Amino acid sequence: MTDTKTNAQYSLEPPEIARNPHGAYREIRDNAPVTELGGRSHTGTVTLSRHEDVMRAFQAPEVFSSDPGAVDIGNTRPLVPLQIDPPHHRKHRKALDPLFAPKQMAKHEPRVRELIREIIDRVADRGHCNFHHEIAEPMPSTIFLELLGLPTSRVEEFLSLKDGIIRPPARSLEERREMVNATGQKIYAVLEEVVETRMADRQDDFLSTLVDAEVDGQPLSRDDVVDIGYLFFIAGLDTVSASLECMVAFLAQNPVHRQRLADEPEMIPHAVEEMLRYESPVASAARITAVDTEVNGCPISAGTRIHLLVGSANTDERAWDHPDEVDFDRESNRHIAFGAGVHRCLGSHLARMELRVALEEWHARVPHYRLADGVELRFSQGIRQIDNLELVW
Numbered sequence: 001m002t003d004t005k006t007n008a009q010y011s012l013e014p015p016e017i018a019r020n021p022h023g024a025y026r027e028i029r030d031n032a033p034v035t036e037l038g039g040r041s042h043t044g045t046v047t048l049s050r051h052e053d054v055m056r057a058f059q060a061p062e063v064f065s066s067d068p069g070a071v072d073i074g075n076t077r078p079l080v081p082l083q084i085d086p087p088h089h090r091k092h093r094k095a096l097d098p099l100f101a102p103k104q105m106a107k108h109e110p111r112v113r114e115l116i117r118e119i120i121d122r123v124a125d126r127g128h129c130n131f132h133h134e135i136a137e138p139m140p141s142t143i144f145l146e147l148l149g150l151p152t153s154r155v156e157e158f159l160s161l162k163d164g165i166i167r168p169p170a171r172s173l174e175e176r177r178e179m180v181n182a183t184g185q186k187i188y189a190v191l192e193e194v195v196e197t198r199m200a201d202r203q204d205d206f207l208s209t210l211v212d213a214e215v216d217g218q219p220l221s222r223d224d225v226v227d228i229g230y231l232f233f234i235a236g237l238d239t240v241s242a243s244l245e246c247m248v249a250f251l252a253q254n255p256v257h258r259q260r261l262a263d264e265p266e267m268i269p270h271a272v273e274e275m276l277r278y279e280s281p282v283a284s285a286a287r288i289t290a291v292d293t294e295v296n297g298c299p300i301s302a303g304t305r306i307h308l309l310v311g312s313a314n315t316d317e318r319a320w321d322h323p324d325e326v327d328f329d330r331e332s333n334r335h336i337a338f339g340a341g342v343h344r345c346l347g348s349h350l351a352r353m354e355l356r357v358a359l360e361e362w363h364a365r366v367p368h369y370r371l372a373d374g375v376e377l378r379f380s381q382g383i384r385q386i387d388n389l390e391l392v393w
């Protein structure tokens with residue numbers, strides 16, 4: 001029988017664990033696979049950490065619901081499609097999937113390559129950079145704002161709104177909720193203004209496409225478009241940057257892997273998948289139980305918030321051979337860094353293309369790089385951003 005009482009000795013919050021979580025993941029999986037972790041961000045939330053349990057939850061939305069009660073991200077209406085359960089969820093994905101299909105995303109590759117080259121040019125001859133501020137943040141956010149149809153001239157403002165939701169500088173849960181709610185209202189205001197403009201005057205961007213989109217034969221309402229835009233804003237402005245940072249931080253500390261990508265750029269797509277598995281930049285997903293249930297012999301009552309520890313599932317020795325080894329030649333890499341089941345990531349093809357192109361261009365220009373002396377990397381919780389990724393070459 002497993003124990004769902006708070007296990008204060010297991011916390012993912014200390015900086016040294018956030019930097020290198022694999023040992024903690026293993027201890028949690030082995031000793032407390034269904035538990036309330038210690039630390040502020042997990043109060044009242046049951047964490048599942050084994051691959052089998054996480055997969056079961058992803059694949060049973062009727063038990064593990066994505067209802068807005070699962071997580072506080074400042075929205076007052078459900079985010080579409082993330083916080084909609086089946087069967088309605090499927091109708092939304094049917095409308096959205098074609099927009100993000102691999103063929104559509106491939107059309108944007110030349111622009112991604114042009115932009116990342118320009119950005120790398122600014123630092124390549126300097127011999128050092130802050131990879132977070134100078135490379136990983138500007139590239140995906142510029143691309144995403146262009147695709148969505150929000151003004152790139154306001155990128156700093158949008159990034160700070162996104163950070164105000166994902167990592168607000170709060171000292172208590174109450175303060176966190178207040179900050180997130182206030183930021184959410186600002187995001188609604190930005191989106192409402194742009195969607196109004198697009199309703200009057202279409203442009204070549206996603207928001208205009210959504211204004212004309214139909215779900216179940218009905219046009220989307222202004223609120224529907226705003227609710228999709230809100231989720232894109234949060235999902236699109238953070239995840240690719242954080243993933244690129246996790247990957248480059250790993251490579252900067254593992255010269256054999258770094259050199260291999262410099263020598264064999266054709267390995268980059270495999271390396272992207274393997275580092276997504278090992279680093280799991282989006283380390284967890286949120287659910288709330290719709291009914292009383294049981295996991296691993298442990299009762300969980302309806303209405304419990306659930307934390308699916310994706311990073312742990314992706315390194316569970318019950319599901320993977322040599323899980324703690326980063327092996328670019330790994331065969332059959334069915335990682336769940338993009339989630340699993342009906343809510344599997346809509347933006348995965350865009351993300352993969354951006355990560356591949358960024359790593360190709362970076363290693364072509366800056367093949368030999370390492371962490372600057374004395375830097376202790378600072379990983380944020382949840383989505384693993386590293387704001388002090390100082391590199392030298």
Ligand code: HEM
Pocket residue numbers: 066080081082083093231232235236239240243281282284285286310336337338339340342343344345346347348350351352
């Ligand atoms: C490497 C980058 C990315 C990672 C690791 C990632 C990861 C994830 C994960 C784990 C989920 C599942 C969440 C859940 O089940 O609760 C998800 C869903 C989602 N992602 Fe991503 N994501 C990435 C990039 C993007 C981008 C660039 C977009 C831009 C549109 C995006 C849009 C979405 C959306 C809309 C969903 C919800 C899908 C649904 O509910 O049907 N993601 N993502």
